[in-house]
Amino acid sequence: MSEKKDIVFCTGGGCTAKLGAGVLSRILEKLPRGEKDPNLLVGYDSRDDAAVYQVTEELALVQTVDFFPPMVDDPYIFGQVAAANALSDVYAMGGEVKTALNLVCFPESMDLNVLGQILQGGAEKVAEAGGILAGGHSIADTGVKYGLSVTGLVNPKKLYANDAGQPGDRLILTKALGVGLICSANRVGEVTKEQMDGAVQSMTTLNKTAAEISRKYTVHACTDVTGFGFLGHLHEMMGRGLSCEIDVKHIPVLPGARESADAFLYTAAGQRNRNHVGAAVQFENVPFSMEEVLFDPQTSGGLLMAAAPDEAEKLEQELQNVGLPARIVGTITEPGEVEIFVRG
Template sequence: MGEKIVFCKGGGCTAKLGAGILNRVLEKLPKGPKDENLLIGYDSRDDAAVYKVSDDTAFVQTLDFFPPMVDDPYTFGQIAAANALSDIYAMGGEVKTALNIVCFPETMDLNILGEIMRGGSEKVIEAGGTLAGGHSIQDSDVKYGLSVTGLVHPDRIYSNNGGYPGDVLILTKKLGVGIVCTASRVQEAKEEDMKEAVSSMIQLNKYASEICRKYEIHACTDVTGFSFLGHLHEMLDGRLSAEVIAEQIPVISGAADYANEFLLTAAGQRNRNHVGPYVEFEHVPFAMEEVLFDPQTSGGLLIAAAPDQAERLLVELREAGLPASAVGTLTEKKEKEIYVRGQR
């Protein structure tokens, strides 16, 4: 087991470039001629690209890969695949094909690579997709993920910025996996807390997305490396504000305790620096602030649902075994973009 420590140095979505840095690069890229069939591209800050091929069919493209955040290779493969597949579900699509993306040291045991890819393959199969190939390179560190293609009807795409004032914000998974994984890496996390975090990360958003199709959904995104508040900021798109109720945020057991012990990530602090100016906290404990800035790996869907349908949607999500919660509402644009309110 000598390679175990080398295998997990800390990864997942904490390895993402900060949103501020990324925006400065993307805004300088040449756009080229506009393609009317490209319904959603990178300039929208959405979860995946969507390209229309006919009046009733568009394909959804995404890719995601990162270093391990857990010691077990098979579990890492499951998490990385679930995370990559999630972008298709955040757009309201169905997974069709996936390609492996692999970086792996030639000196490391190939059985480790086999276990990573087995975990990923099983998640693709669970998603109803087909693993169609991939690409690998020799690297000094392990990285794994997928390029995924899905299908969606052009009129039923879930963009991340289509919300209206009054929409109810529903979150389908608990927050705090980044903090718990950090605590685990320094042997400070309880075993049951880490198990809860892993169980959340390997859960496909397929089931939540399928339930959402029965209801009026105005916007949807998956909560990953830019944190709950970072992805909510993108959802608001500079034209709306949001009221968030801190006590209704579902949180992984132990995450708040570890945050109070300052077992935090650099990515979480980048998120705070980038999004913090848009947020006003009222009577919110430090630990909950950190949970809301915590980068999530394979996080849940954040849904803006029509107010007259939100309760029924929430009931069905919970009946499916998901820890879904109504965490706030969208409002007209106010002085601050996001208000997070706690108990006095």
């Protein structure tokens, strides 16, 4: 592979660049719905991870799109992370990746070798997912942005919605949290190389294996943890009036993340997440740094699954057996006074 060139203007990309959930909701709720199509099983009004359109009784299309500015200085790694992040939405719906289209914004004045490295990283992740890179679209822009439009397939009867969990379900998180905090601290030189390497390894790991393993078990709901943070996406999972209890002692956290929070090196997106969902959360004996980890926006984060209680431990063990830091982190409960109760 050719020598990589740094994207020296990396100042805050990845899923930290997303619009806040509150702002986005206010915009989307004003859009005209149009005539309802019964084959559209999941649309933008459900706050789910991707759109799902049924074609036959046993076949539906899963469609998603995601792109953002760089959150790392290496263009090849940036391409890998952006692709893995976009592909994740298909896995969160229980689907299989089939095709992908590149989405590129790139300055005409910049070295085209940088673009080549970004696209190489993305193409390799699409291939690893078992998909076909079928084309794309590019525009000249003042800054670099990259991602994918992805199409997958799923059996409608085996579709994972994000809010179909049931009381008693155990919540399983498949990746460690803290990517946003570590990337933020890295931009000012406040993390070690080993800590940043750990974040990169997490972000470039596809959720493919976790999704494939999950299909052998009873999983009632699933989402991937990205820009709205663990608590923001958990809030969406409780959208049908459910509550849950979370034990922070079981939350996997990347080395360096809590130290970055203690040094106040967190992101504006994390604070937007706190402002949006904080009223739905009650903390008990949870350190401030751990609160920040739970609000931290994740780029290419893990899957958060609601698994049947009698199968959750076996699912957790199988995920751990393939090297994933998966843990049972909590339980869905009947509706209570507090939607999300987090204990230390």
